[in-house]
Amino acid sequence: MKISVIGGGSAYTPGLAEGLIAIHEEVPFKELCLMDIDEPKLETVGKIVKRVIAAQLPDVKVTTTTQRLDAIRGSAYVLCQIRVGGLPGRVLDEQIPLKHQVIGQETVGAGGIAMALRTIPVMLDIAADVSQHAPDAWIINYSNPSGMVAAALARHSDVKAVSICDVPIGIQEFVARAIGVNRKKVKLDYVGLNHLGWFRKIYVDGRNIMSMIRSMAATSNIAPLLPTDDEKTADEIEMAVRIFKQIGIIPSPYLQYYYLNRECLEKQLAADKTRGQVVQDIERELLEHFDQVAGDDAAELWKSRGGQWHSELMVSIISAIHNDKGEEFAVNVINNGCVPGMPDDACVEVPCIVDNRGARPLRVDRPEPDMLGLMQLVSACENLTVEAAVEGSYDKALRALNLNPLVPSLEVARQILDEYCTAHGNYMKLT
Amino acid sequence: MKISVIGGGSAYTPGLAEGLIAIHEEVPFKELCLMDIDEPKLETVGKIVKRVIAAQLPDVKVTTTTQRLDAIRGSAYVLCQIRVGGLPGRVLDEQIPLKHQVIGQETVGAGGIAMALRTIPVMLDIAADVSQHAPDAWIINYSNPSGMVAAALARHSDVKAVSICDVPIGIQEFVARAIGVNRKKVKLDYVGLNHLGWFRKIYVDGRNIMSMIRSMAATSNIAPLLPTDDEKTADEIEMAVRIFKQIGIIPSPYLQYYYLNRECLEKQLAADKTRGQVVQDIERELLEHFDQVAGDDAAELWKSRGGQWHSELMVSIISAIHNDKGEEFAVNVINNGCVPGMPDDACVEVPCIVDNRGARPLRVDRPEPDMLGLMQLVSACENLTVEAAVEGSYDKALRALNLNPLVPSLEVARQILDEYCTAHGNYMKLT
Amino acid sequence: MKISVIGGGSAYTPGLAEGLIAIHEEVPFKELCLMDIDEPKLETVGKIVKRVIAAQLPDVKVTTTTQRLDAIRGSAYVLCQIRVGGLPGRVLDEQIPLKHQVIGQETVGAGGIAMALRTIPVMLDIAADVSQHAPDAWIINYSNPSGMVAAALARHSDVKAVSICDVPIGIQEFVARAIGVNRKKVKLDYVGLNHLGWFRKIYVDGRNIMSMIRSMAATSNIAPLLPTDDEKTADEIEMAVRIFKQIGIIPSPYLQYYYLNRECLEKQLAADKTRGQVVQDIERELLEHFDQVAGDDAAELWKSRGGQWHSELMVSIISAIHNDKGEEFAVNVINNGCVPGMPDDACVEVPCIVDNRGARPLRVDRPEPDMLGLMQLVSACENLTVEAAVEGSYDKALRALNLNPLVPSLEVARQILDEYCTAHGNYMKLT
């Protein structure tokens, strides 16, 4: 059995490889194929992954390729973690809105729309290849913006796909840590769109412990319970706690851009670098480290860049499918009734049962009116973006940008879109 | 931990006790309390159950009572298998329509409406008692008509309840037997209302094997693969196969009354006894047997009346809740989106995940138009019946009867309803 | 301006011509073109219509043709009143179900499905011709089954069409007569499908007079207030009053087949002739009379066959469009929200505002659950029938027949369908 990773040159891949090793008994793959169009990164990461796998699973073959079809052919699982235009593209996504005093963020607002416009056509190409050359394979997609990618795959391809995000599993972990139990004991009543969700109830041993968490947040401070040396995570926790104290339910960290738009914008405008630029620095450092340890078997491998949940989620999903487990994960699916009050054609992120039939959504409770209102608007914005990406439509992209609540005017939307088209060139062709 | 059984004098109860014994490690109950208003039956059945439990679980206490509150107080699980008016009431439900050349069936058509009109008020009384005296207890309801009871409980009480039917687990077992695999390997794409459902796809090892089953039905005959010495089951299989050959998906056996209404009616009119009368005979014989073996420890206990799946389903549900398993069962729930195309207020029978939060429905695929059309009509009929039962409304009961597709005219509906009211007396008071 | 009549050889046409004369000032047509494939009837009716028009509108040209395109070209309004297979086809539609003890009726139940299967392909051909050769023309359709034809035209053509039925205007007239006011003063709260509707409230001068009508029905008898020498009308009134007394709202006369199915069936089985055979006799007599008076200018013209409301409705619709009146009529439209509780894709018959934009539906109040349940089932049946007609699908036709509440079994449905296919030959080709 072969597993391939599209975008395999990512600095996340060594961490993913460790996850795959951990579940090898459950998912006995024989080959791990890394595919990337960035040859230097692929070479660096490939070396590390080969070293890591060889140490623990000597019978498993690790291959690398720049040819997508070589990776896809024969695969049972095709893991997608692509970033079209790379980190330089991400930095443009962030910087251009900021020039107009508009939130510049990778997956949310104007930046998320731009990322979707670049990513969706490529993901549909990958899906077409899978459909033709490995029709029984599962695509496990982690490429952002994961919700819009899921919508595009569901509407414009016939592949078997599961499109995920590690925010829910991350919150589960945070809560588990804060109250001192194992993550698997923490059960979530989660609902939303990708990067726009709420944790309404938290169950431990069949009891909703949300009022306990609220007391913790009121009397002391939750943040100290969640020590982190990652500045971004610390900041996210602080913003999430600010929102939580006001609304009493746990927000996805990305909701800060909606609930505290002005405050986020001020912070971004005051920062020296965008998050993308920070990540560029981290990645450069990490790749250098990989180059070093790859050549020195004795050297210890750094904990790979973030993504411990990313890796855990990816491999858990594969195992749930492979072993027909019927386990519950938050997955992005076309609504069609599972979130009461949302239009049928919305792509929602909800608890799903994952087994060898794929991800079947559970019907969740109707969200509160303000949650629904925001979801409805952003869902309309996402659906317009998906159509814009598929059709290459400038008009629909503009309407999506204008509708987005983080974009303050139609005329500003037009300026941002025009600058995106110029800056991204061939990655973003709209007419 | 205490488990109580309302309607514990049923001949099904010994079988249920055997099931409870089998899962005692998972669900370590300390007391089993049987409650019934029929003292003679309660005494007979109670003796047998005591003998059966004592043999295997000497530390478990078995109690009997005619006082509902005594049973409910202290219970963690309240199992309901009541039959208001007893088997004589069932026989009336069947005979009165037949006098008018209308299907006379326990849970379907006119008979099902009559049964609901008697059962729902009592079930709501039980729920009120549970709500007041054992608010943390789960009601596991098996009383028919299970779907309408579920709707009544969901709308008119605040208890935690799971309302089930053993048809889906029975079909799973039949398919497993026909193709020679373990029941748990057979996975169902099931959708419908209670006693009005379809098995659209059957998965084994992740493959839909429906076309294989269709071939089996076309070339040979499935029936011989399903040997049974139960005449009713044999007849159900024959009718189900006749329908299956025409529509290509597996019907609930009760769908014969809709798909082959005329043929079923002719059979019923030609029969010497209604099914209720046959069951009265079986029960009499069985209770006599119980009386005998209860007094003679050496005597072997007959396989208790039918219900092997009933027992297995009941105890599996209890274990799934108790152990927070997240297992999949077909349960009756208010639709609210989980069956696309059905009104939100329909009570549907669909795959649900059962854990200590109760039964959360999975969203299923949209049924075909003819399935939807029949479900919509019968659901409207059921909702009217529930309202009629709750309000004691003659007018709504009449409208429900008239709407039912098995009742051929408003004037016939009125005659049947009037005769029901007279015959059932205090069990069915409408104004 | 040219008006053409497809099916112009109908015995209804002279009455229609009288209606057109009456509104000539509002709708100043210059040519009336009658098209029919039945040459003898066309010749007979054409002569009468020419005589009638010449007497009052000497400047208007009356033409006849057997070539559909000749009629359509240049038309502003194309009136459709076709009957595919003629009255002999209707008699088959009625007789074949009756052989199986199933209601045999022109537009309802099995017969209505058969009629739709023959009519829809021809109506779509007509629509294609109009679309190509007279794209600005309005189709005013009166061909039955009017609701299914409306659904087919809405989904499978791009013509401007208004599909109507004279039942609502007829009830309006009956009520007006019964209480002694002008028809236009009677306003209806009507909802339903074509030939399956209810008059829930009747307003006169802004007051709902339904309780007054109920009192009239209770104390005396409405029927005598509605004298008629037409046996069919008398019978319809009697059945409608029987139903009205039970449900308290006025049913469409065709609802008798649903509310009093058994009673209607007994009547049909006892009758010497089907309604179609009676109509054949009437038509024969009428055409002979037409032949006589056409040759004798002094002879008085009989009141043409029924259809005074048909004529009045047809010409009122034309005038409402032509003069942009914004008048209210019951028209068949795709639901899409206007009847709360009905699926979006149902074709419903509801009050619409008719002006030169066509027929825009008013949103009506949610029907009672039993009304909704019946409408939902029959709508599913109709949608399957339309698909069967468009695709020539035997399977879908069978599923439609089986779903219909007037057909008692899948196996009977198959027998009836097979006999229809054989009897109708080229008019009904299904595979």
Next chain:
Amino acid sequence: MKISVIGGGSAYTPGLAEGLIAIHEEVPFKELCLMDIDEPKLETVGKIVKRVIAAQLPDVKVTTTTQRLDAIRGSAYVLCQIRVGGLPGRVLDEQIPLKHQVIGQETVGAGGIAMALRTIPVMLDIAADVSQHAPDAWIINYSNPSGMVAAALARHSDVKAVSICDVPIGIQEFVARAIGVNRKKVKLDYVGLNHLGWFRKIYVDGRNIMSMIRSMAATSNIAPLLPTDDEKTADEIEMAVRIFKQIGIIPSPYLQYYYLNRECLEKQLAADKTRGQVVQDIERELLEHFDQVAGDDAAELWKSRGGQWHSELMVSIISAIHNDKGEEFAVNVINNGCVPGMPDDACVEVPCIVDNRGARPLRVDRPEPDMLGLMQLVSACENLTVEAAVEGSYDKALRALNLNPLVPSLEVARQILDEYCTAHGNYMKLT
């Protein structure tokens, strides 16, 4: 027949009186009763109205009162044009958000929410009085925010009410003027919420002339065709044309706050006075003028303050009801299906047929996704506001404010809400 005006001391009232005079033949009222709690304004306006009516309808009695019940008793029509807290309250609604760099507008955004919180409780009191003391009377509501008032009346009272806004009739007039036809010849395909609507198509003589209007906007400039000496109107036209050129359909002028939020905000921050302050000046001047001319019969009356369409719309609605006309107007109604894609419980502003049954909505075409998305969010915001007003709920008011797309953050929302509560005192009590 008596017509009463709640808020009759408004400077709009003389214009309304002129409108009532113009339709006196159609709506032969005998008494016009002006009620207001502001005695000085009531006296001034009352004198003018008495003079105006006496001159033309000497038999009509004009009365004034500060007692609401005196006005309501005996009325056939109760016209409501209240402003709770008066113009000083409006100025607060505008100024407080502006202090936080947030749009300060009477009916939109934070200001609209504040206005609704004050207005709804009073309107429900009025409705309760009408329900008790004049149950057959119609409330014609023009009090803003008209959509939220309509929602509150529909959900929390049983009065017959029609809640309107003069934006649609104003656009109709503008278009009529721009293309040189009579207003009644211009027909609108309008959809939206109150103060958030779009004119998608404009029909003249059955043709959609939107592409012609687009050409006019593209080649020359529409604005010069719409000369106005009113600075606010000129500004609205300019902003609407800017939006129209980008989206190709005509926006409600209030959509500028959504489509050009940033630009509007900059303009408001740069202005010396808010619109409310400007209106205070206008009103002061107008009331002085009224005082003068009231005492001098020879003096000519100024055209009363704006509102020529307001007056025309009010009296047209009254006449449509009174004479059972079935005329088409845009009215605010609970959606329940008439705008496909919108939730059933949204209050939408759509074309309705107005007759003596009240306002029945036409079902309109599904809005484009971006229109729907914005409507869905703002509708959720409005529904929360209505609930907040009815329950006096601080939490719901805060959630409404936070959800509003013109409010940039939850923390800013809280500050604005707190300042509103302090400033409005008894007019806005939330807990």
